[in-house]
Amino acid sequence: MRKKEQGREPETLNLLLRALFDGVSEEIMLVDQEGVVQDVNRVFLDECGMNRKDVVGQKCSDIRKKHGVLCELGSEYCPLERAKKTGERVEMTRSHGPEGIESRRLRRIMYPLTSEGPSRLFVEISRDVTEYRNLIRELRASEKKFRAILDTATDAIISIDSAHRIVVFNNAAQEIFGYSRDEVLGEDLNMLIPPRYGDHSRFVKRFLETRTPRVMGKTLSLRAARRGGEEFPIELGLSYYEMGTDITFTAIIRDVSVQRQLEKKLLQSERLAAVGQTVAHVAHEIKNPLMIIGGFSHQIKDGLRDPKAVQKLGMILDEVRRLERLVADLGDFTKVYSLVKRQANVNSVIQDVLKIMTGIYSPGPHGFKADLASDLKEITCDPDKLKQVFMNIITNGIQAMDAGGTITITTRNTPDNVEIRIRDEGVGIREEDLLHIFEPFFTTRDRGSGLGLAIAYKVVEAHMGEIWADSEPGEGTTFVVRLPILCPETNTSQTSDMET
Numbered sequence: 001m002r003k004k005e006q007g008r009e010p011e012t013l014n015l016l017l018r019a020l021f022d023g024v025s026e027e028i029m030l031v032d033q034e035g036v037v038q039d040v041n042r043v044f045l046d047e048c049g050m051n052r053k054d055v056v057g058q059k060c061s062d063i064r065k066k067h068g069v070l071c072e073l074g075s076e077y078c079p080l081e082r083a084k085k086t087g088e089r090v091e092m093t094r095s096h097g098p099e100g101i102e103s104r105r106l107r108r109i110m111y112p113l114t115s116e117g118p119s120r121l122f123v124e125i126s127r128d129v130t131e132y133r134n135l136i137r138e139l140r141a142s143e144k145k146f147r148a149i150l151d152t153a154t155d156a157i158i159s160i161d162s163a164h165r166i167v168v169f170n171n172a173a174q175e176i177f178g179y180s181r182d183e184v185l186g187e188d189l190n191m192l193i194p195p196r197y198g199d200h201s202r203f204v205k206r207f208l209e210t211r212t213p214r215v216m217g218k219t220l221s222l223r224a225a226r227r228g229g230e231e232f233p234i235e236l237g238l239s240y241y242e243m244g245t246d247i248t249f250t251a252i253i254r255d256v257s258v259q260r261q262l263e264k265k266l267l268q269s270e271r272l273a274a275v276g277q278t279v280a281h282v283a284h285e286i287k288n289p290l291m292i293i294g295g296f297s298h299q300i301k302d303g304l305r306d307p308k309a310v311q312k313l314g315m316i317l318d319e320v321r322r323l324e325r326l327v328a329d330l331g332d333f334t335k336v337y338s339l340v341k342r343q344a345n346v347n348s349v350i351q352d353v354l355k356i357m358t359g360i361y362s363p364g365p366h367g368f369k370a371d372l373a374s375d376l377k378e379i380t381c382d383p384d385k386l387k388q389v390f391m392n393i394i395t396n397g398i399q400a401m402d403a404g405g406t407i408t409i410t411t412r413n414t415p416d417n418v419e420i421r422i423r424d425e426g427v428g429i430r431e432e433d434l435l436h437i438f439e440p441f442f443t444t445r446d447r448g449s450g451l452g453l454a455i456a457y458k459v460v461e462a463h464m465g466e467i468w469a470d471s472e473p474g475e476g477t478t479f480v481v482r483l484p485i486l487c488p489e490t491n492t493s494q495t496s497d498m499e500t
């Protein structure tokens with residue numbers, strides 16, 4: 001009985017091996033060292049559509065050829081040849097088929113089964129990986145498409161993983177934030193967020209815990225930090241996707257700093273226009289009574305004996321003169337007047353202004369320094385109106401330096417503009433005041449009318465230029481005026497209205 005059982009064991013083993021041989025999903029072929037097929041499995045027969053008896057005893061390369069795989073025994077790409085040479089497992093993945101036609105891709109592994117000798121056997125396990133290759137190709141193509149979209153987008157596209165590390169950073173992101181992709185990939189997103197907002201990863205953690213997408217799909221107005229720490233306003237849309245346990249958050253970010261500046265300017269222009277109309281009316285109403293008060297006061301003063309009355313009338317006349325100056329300024333600010341444009345060098349405008357200013361302020365504690373670019377481009381402008389702009393700015397600078405100091409004026413060409421910088425060493429302007437200094441009637445001075453900069457703003461705006469101030473309290477102030485080199489009307493002497 002025991003003997004019988006023992007006798008069945010090799011038979012069972014054989015059946016098992018056969019089942020395995022036929023059951024695996026790879027093609028298996030047993031060849032001798034001449035490439036003559038000794039056996040093949042079911043998958044092999046299914047793939048080439050042949051019977052075992054038509055295969056066994058044939059050269060492997062002939063069978064392969066019949067099946068569209070150009071295979072030469074003994075060639076450098078023959079796995080049998082290599083396995084014979086090396087005596088080791090050989091793995092090759094090659095495309096087979098006529099050139100230019102979609103070919104089959106086979107992954108072939110050849111093992112020497114027995115050691116050296118004439119009856120040496122080799123087993124080849126092969127798998128058709130054509131579909132796999134095509135899948136990879138499709139994946140690469142769609143990845144390329146995705147990259148192209150990413151990199152042609154004008155908005156920054158940034159993705160982070162659940163550990164808050166940056167995993168996608170497109171070209172626009174590089175430009176907007178000033179970092180290269182290599183510098184940020186794998187880094188914490190906090191590097192792009194102003195530190196005063198604290199650790200941003202808490203929002204990601206909270207989302208992972210609660211799964212409440214409070215901000216997903218909405219447009220948020222926030223601030224971000226460029227390389228070097230400069231903060232700027234952004235608009236941001238957020239989305240996320242999950243793959244298994246992996247979660248990726250993607251933000252599309254628009255730099256809205258230019259837009260915000262334009263909105264601010266527009267608001268300023270609108271305010272100026274609204275205020276201007278009221279002011280024009282009031283100024284007109286005040287002018288005539290003022291002339292009458294001034295004229296009669298003169299006449300009365302001439303006939304007065306009482307010194308006290310003369311003194312009082314003198315004070316009335318002083319105030320009338322001040323009011324007349326104010327009305328004249330208001331006129332400058334409100335009336336519809338024209339720019340008389342011609343080609344001029346801003347340097348000579350500044351030199352004229354400096355002559356007047358040194359005439360008024362020297363000798364005294366205030367000095368003037370000019371560093372004017374010798375190659376400054378000529379521009380089409382109204383030099384008289386620009387004179388007024390520079391006088392107003394310089395006068396403010398002097399008034400900001402009670403104890404004296406120097407006003408420094410520099411000029412230079414930028415690609416599209418001539419730039420004039422007027423720097424003082426005065427008290428500086430508080431951040432909250434900086435927003436208002438160009439508004440009419442904004443003043444912090446006891447006897448100021450708050451019109452000097454409003455007029456300057458209007459003149460510069462009429463030149464299609466820009467004006468702004470950089471200032472730190474206690475550190476002085478720099479006013480920057482930029483005037484375009486190529487004004488819309490360039491070569492003729494024209495007028496353009498400065499209407500309020």
Ligand SMILES: Nc1ncnc2c1ncn2[C@@H]1O[C@H](COP(=O)(O)OP(=O)(O)OP(=O)(O)O)[C@@H](O)[C@H]1O
Nearest residue numbers: 396397400428437443444445448449450451452453
């Ligand atoms: N260089 C400066 N340094 C400090 N503050 C300044 C400077 N220039 C302007 N300012 C601030 O801006 C305000 C507005 O200036 P603006 O010239 O329009 O009016 P003002 O000087 O007060 O009056 P005015 O109409 O007589 O010029 C000033 O009152 C002052 O607070």
Ligand SMILES: [Mg+2]
Nearest residue numbers: 392396452453
């Ligand atoms: Mg002023």
